[in-house]
Amino acid sequence: MNYIEFTQRALEATRGALGEDISVELRDVQKNNGVRLKGLVIRDPGANLSPTIYLDEFYKKYRFGASMDEIVDDILNVYDMSKITGDMDTSIITDFEKASEYISLKLINTSRNDNMFSRVPNIPFLDLSIVFYLLIDDCNGQTGSILINNDQMNSWETDAEALFRISLANASKLFTPRLSTLMNLTGDLLDKSPSPHSVAPQSMYILTNARELFGASVMLYPGMMSRVRAFLGEDFYILPSSIHEVIIVPESFAPSKKHMNDMINEVNTIEVSPEEVLSDHYYFYSIDEGRVTCAAA
Numbered sequence: 001m002n003y004i005e006f007t008q009r010a011l012e013a014t015r016g017a018l019g020e021d022i023s024v025e026l027r028d029v030q031k032n033n034g035v036r037l038k039g040l041v042i043r044d045p046g047a048n049l050s051p052t053i054y055l056d057e058f059y060k061k062y063r064f065g066a067s068m069d070e071i072v073d074d075i076l077n078v079y080d081m082s083k084i085t086g087d088m089d090t091s092i093i094t095d096f097e098k099a100s101e102y103i104s105l106k107l108i109n110t111s112r113n114d115n116m117f118s119r120v121p122n123i124p125f126l127d128l129s130i131v132f133y134l135l136i137d138d139c140n141g142q143t144g145s146i147l148i149n150n151d152q153m154n155s156w157e158t159d160a161e162a163l164f165r166i167s168l169a170n171a172s173k174l175f176t177p178r179l180s181t182l183m184n185l186t187g188d189l190l191d192k193s194p195s196p197h198s199v200a201p202q203s204m205y206i207l208t209n210a211r212e213l214f215g216a217s218v219m220l221y222p223g224m225m226s227r228v229r230a231f232l233g234e235d236f237y238i239l240p241s242s243i244h245e246v247i248i249v250p251e252s253f254a255p256s257k258k259h260m261n262d263m264i265n266e267v268n269t270i271e272v273s274p275e276e277v278l279s280d281h282y283y284f285y286s287i288d289e290g291r292v293t294c295a296a297a
Contacts, residue, residue, distance in 0.1 A: 001062070003038075003059055006055070006059050006062060007026055007038045007055050007059075008026070009068060010040065010055055010058065010068070010071060010072070010075065011024060011025075011026045011040060013068055013069075013071075013072045014040055014042070014072055014075055014076070017072050017076060018042070018076075021045065022042060022043065022044055022045070023042070023043040023045075024040055024041070024042050024043075025040070025041045025043070026038060026039075026040060026041075027039055027040075027041050027052060029052060029054070030116075031275040032108055032112075032113065032243065032275040032276070033108070033109060033112040033113060033274055033275050033276075033277055034112055034113065034115065035274050035275040037054045037055075037056055037275075038054070038055050038056075039052040039053055039054040039055060040052070040053045040055065040075065042079050042083070044083060047083065049090070050083075051079065051082040051083055051144075053075055053078050053079060053082070058071050058074060058075060061074070092134070092136075093134060093146065093152075094155075096156040096157075096158065099134060099156065100166050101170065102134050102135045102136070102170070102174070103132060103133075103134060103135075103148070103163055103166045103167050103170060104132065104133055104134070104135050104145070104167050104170060104171075104174060104175065104214070105130050105131070105132050105133075105163075105164065105167035105168070105171075105214075105217050105220065106130070106131060106132075106133065106214035106216075106217050106243060107125065107128050107129070107130060107214070107216045107217045107219070107220070107243060107278060108128065108129055108131055108243060108278070109127075109128060109129075109277065109278055109279055110124065110127055110128055110129045111127070112277070113129065116131075117129065119149050119150055120132075120147060120148065120149050120150060121148060121149075121150060121153050121159070121160035121163055122160065123160055123161070123164055125220065126283070126292065126293075126294040127279070127294055128278070128279065130164065130217070130220065131147065131148075132147075132148040132160075132163045132164075132167055133145040133146055133147045133148055133214075134146045134148060135174055143211065143213065145213075145214075148163065168220070168221065168222065171217075171218075171221050172221075174211075175209035175210065175211055175213070175214075175215070175217075175218070176209060176210040177190060177207070177208075177209055177210075177218045177221055177224060178190065178206075178207070178208055178209060178210050178215075178218075179205055179206070179207050179228060179231065179248070180205065180206050180208075181202050181204075181205060181206075182202070182204055182205075182206065189205070189231060190227060190228075190231065201250070201253075202250075202253075203249065203250070203253040204247050204248065204249055204253070205228075205247070205248040205249075206245055206246075206247060206248070207219070207228065207238075207245065207246050207247075207248050208244060208245035208246075212244055212245065213244060214243055214244060215244045215245045215246075216240060216242070216243050216244065216245060216246050216278055218246075219238065219246065219292060225285045225291070225292060226287075226290070228248060228285070229285060229287055232248070232250050234250050234251050234252055235250075235251045235284070235285060235286040235287060236248050236249060236250050236251055236284075236285055237249040237251065237254050237260060237282050237283070237284055237285075238282060238283040238284065238285065238292065239260060239263065239264055239282050240264065240278040240279040240282075240283070241264070241267055241272070241278075242267075242272045242276045242277065242278055243276050243277075243278045244276065246278075249282075257282065257295070260282045261280070261281050261282060261295070264279070264280060264281060264282065265280055268280060281294075281295040282295050283295060
């Protein structure tokens, strides 16, 4: 069974399992980096928002021998964990004053998303782009995001620069930055005294946020790169491992520039899903420049 046939079978089997009272639709969704995914949208009449359950991982399970009954059981388990019970307050989407508390930003690759920028507010950052979304936390502890498009922005009577200012103001509240070692991914070195001797020097550090969601955008936080530089005591390279995190490499520990780019491309190919790739080359922060620069510049 090919992928298209599988998605239709999954749709029909899930409809049969849930019964007539719950609507199940198959939707083609445009994701980051031009990736298109197929997902099931399950609409419970008792809720005004519906989760989308993407089918790619389930198809992989099917190809490795899972039966369709097992696939449907897994889909229903995901639905039970992600569904929203009751009506959610949608005024956080329509009311700009309420929405302002949840407006956030993320970094994406410019060239891989150039067909998106006519539809969404965006701001260039080197060879990357900043786009904006609403953070949605539901009562079940699930976190979701809604990409802000031009229609939404215009209905709020605002612009991209204002969204940028608001999202940065929200950053410390919604997405606390975190710098950690590879041996202690949950620790935060930024809480320590900004000294290169506060921990034993490492060849690599992980920079993200406490939610590990779109954490590469921590690079944009005001003063963040200078804080990292103060902690390290030297300039550093930035290796974009995904849209969710970057790797910090102190200059004194850095391998050759070619090797760093090879590392990034290997990770992009083997470990990172296509829609989560950020870039294919390193960046650099120096105290002399006082800013992040692009390897290609």
